[in-house]
Amino acid sequence: MDENTAATTANKPIKTFRDGDLSVSVWENQSQRHGEPRTFYKATISKSYKKGEEFKRTTSFAPEDFKTITALLRQALTFIENLQFPELEELNDEIEELRRPEAEPDAQASISGNPRPSRSRKAT
Secondary structure, three states: OOOOOOEEOOOOOOEEEEEOOEEEEEEEEEEEEOOEEEEEEEEEEEEEEEEOOEEEEEOOOOHHHHHHHHHHHHHHHHHHHHHHOHHHHHHHHHHHHHHOOOOOHHHHHHHHOOOOOOOOOOOO
């Protein structure tokens, strides 16, 4: 392997997102690219099950697992983006605040720093 593709693998995931028997694990890896250290992230998806008395894992999924896997992957993506671009975490927090139904309209407008435009209906 040359210095552009050499990578070391981590021993355990830095974060695991779970829902029932499904999980998405995020792995952090280090490599060298053009002599510069580089951090990159990958995710693995697995499903646990019990065979006899032993717990096992599989990477084969039924269609009914797909929605849950998608939700877990979205969580993993947000986690990785926040590691790569810390400024996105603050923006994501603002977005979540805007999505909360209990937030008052004026409070929502002040979060973004923009006044909420008035909505007037046109007569038809």
